[in-house]
Amino acid sequence: MILVWRYLCFIIFLQSVSCNTDNDIILDVISSRLDHISISLARIARKQRVMETRIDSITDNMKGRDLTDGKKEDVVSDYSDGAAKEELLIMKRAISSEKEYVRNLVESISVDISGRIAAVKTPSDDLDSRIAAVEATSDDLDSRITAVGDKIAAVKATSSNLGNRIQSMEKGMNTVKATSGGLRTRVDSMESSITSLVSAAERRVxxxxxxxxxxxxxxxxxxxxxxxxxxxxxxxxxxxxxxxxxxxxxxxxxxxxxxxxxxxxxxxxxxxxxxxxxxxxxxxxxxxxxxxxxxxxxxxxxxxxxxxxxxxxxxxxxxxxxxxxxxxxxxxxxxxxxxxxx
Missing domain, CATH: 2.60.120.40 (Jelly Rolls)
Known part of the structure; x- marks a missing residue:
């Protein structure tokens, strides 16, 4: 039972750790180690069943005999001192060995996970500094965006003023176009007069x-x-x-x-x-x-x-x-x- 509780506690610990580490790396390690633990626990369960079966067999043999008190002690001593006692000792040792193996696996997993957590924490510190730098840059970008927004507002105001001035200039251009016909006629007349004067000047002999x-x-x-x-x-x-x-x-x-x-x-x-x-x-x-x-x-x-x-x-x-x-x-x-x- 103690081993089972350790196993459950270890699963909870792995779940809490996996929240802050790389799940793929840790779960690969856990999967391989838990396979060994499962195999060892299965062997321990089999050996416990063998011991229970053996004890039940001895108990049934003792019940099937009509023994007096003196003979009963002899039979018990025979079983205690005989092959049954040796067999039980072997089973206990095997179970103890399996428990020790499981304990070593759990400790190795704990050590490996701790190392990996430490390795993950170091990049995490670097990420914290980089996040702080990004936040500072974000603040600077916010201020610059605000300044750009102010400039855009100023440009819009200036654009509106320019639009009014352009409309005024267009009206002036239309007025000029309206009078340009008469001006062109007068200019043509002046050019003709100048040409005549130049021609007359050239022909004064x-x-x-x-x-x-x-x-x-x-x-x-x-x-x-x-x-x-x-x-x-x-x-x-x-x-x-x-x-x-x-x-x-x-x-x-x-x-x-x-x-x-x-x-x-x-x-x-x-x-x-x-x-x-x-x-x-x-x-x-x-x-x-x-x-x-x-x-x-x-x-x-x-x-x-x-x-x-x-x-x-x-x-x-x-x-x-x-x-x-x-x-x-x-x-x-x-x-x-x-x-x-x-």
Missing amino acids: SFSVQNRPRGNLAILKGETTVKFNHVFYNDGSGYDKTTGIFTVPVSGVYQFIFFVEGWQSKDEFICQAAILMLYVDGSSAETVAIADPRHKNQIIQAGNTYINYFSKGQEVKLSTADYCDEYSIFDFGTTFSGVLLY
């Missing part, structure tokens, strides 16, 4: 020049370009006084006006006239001005006009004729002018 030789008279050979050395006006920079040539800067219709003043210094009437001819790109335009004095010291002025379409880059000039070897050209009265009409 005119010049006016005069011949001012040293003294009052210039003697020029035949077929000589007259270099009008005094420039009154040269809008468009088409005239070059170093060459006497006007280069057309803009294509269009031009008007050219020129005058020549001649002076007869002798009574001879051979080559007394001052003759200038208009040339375009080196060819005569068949336009001539002839100043023809008829007596000595007479001054005569003549002129002509030429209108035509000219392309950009064409060259226009005045030259003396090829009728005489030289011509007398009087100063100030010999001029050359040109203007772009359209």
Whole structure:
């Protein structure tokens, strides 16, 4: 009975321990050890039954004999001193041996379980410290989450304000779009005016020049370009006084006006006239001005006009004729002018 109570107490102890340890590890150890205990208890029970059977057999033999008191003592002594006594001793020793084996198994299980519990407690301490660290981290996360929540609330407030401002801007944009049509029309008109002004500025071409030789008279050979050395006006920079040539800067219709003043210094009437001819790109335009004095010291002025379409880059000039070897050209009265009409 004592052994059974120990066994029950040990089972309760194992149940309490298994609540805080690894059930798989402990139960493996318990299962193997309990198998040995169960086998030993079964052997003890068998031997106890054998002893009971043997004692019952001896008792039945003694009852079946008619023994006097003296003979009964002899029979008892025979059984006590004989084979029965020896057999009982062997059984008692076997039972004691089995009990000792069971006791040793229980103690070894207790020692093994204690070691394993101690081994389990060490990681448990580490788990406690890690749990404490996790709790501290959780507190920090809570504070950070709270801070993030405050920021989100601030962002929502700002977002609402931005939404109102965006709506106001959209209304302004709609107003601008409504008026942009008229503005675009005005801008187009201004651009057209600017283009016209630029075009008109580019097409402003005119010049006016005069011949001012040293003294009052210039003697020029035949077929000589007259270099009008005094420039009154040269809008468009088409005239070059170093060459006497006007280069057309803009294509269009031009008007050219020129005058020549001649002076007869002798009574001879051979080559007394001052003759200038208009040339375009080196060819005569068949336009001539002839100043023809008829007596000595007479001054005569003549002129002509030429209108035509000219392309950009064409060259226009005045030259003396090829009728005489030289011509007398009087100063100030010999001029050359040109203007772009359209």
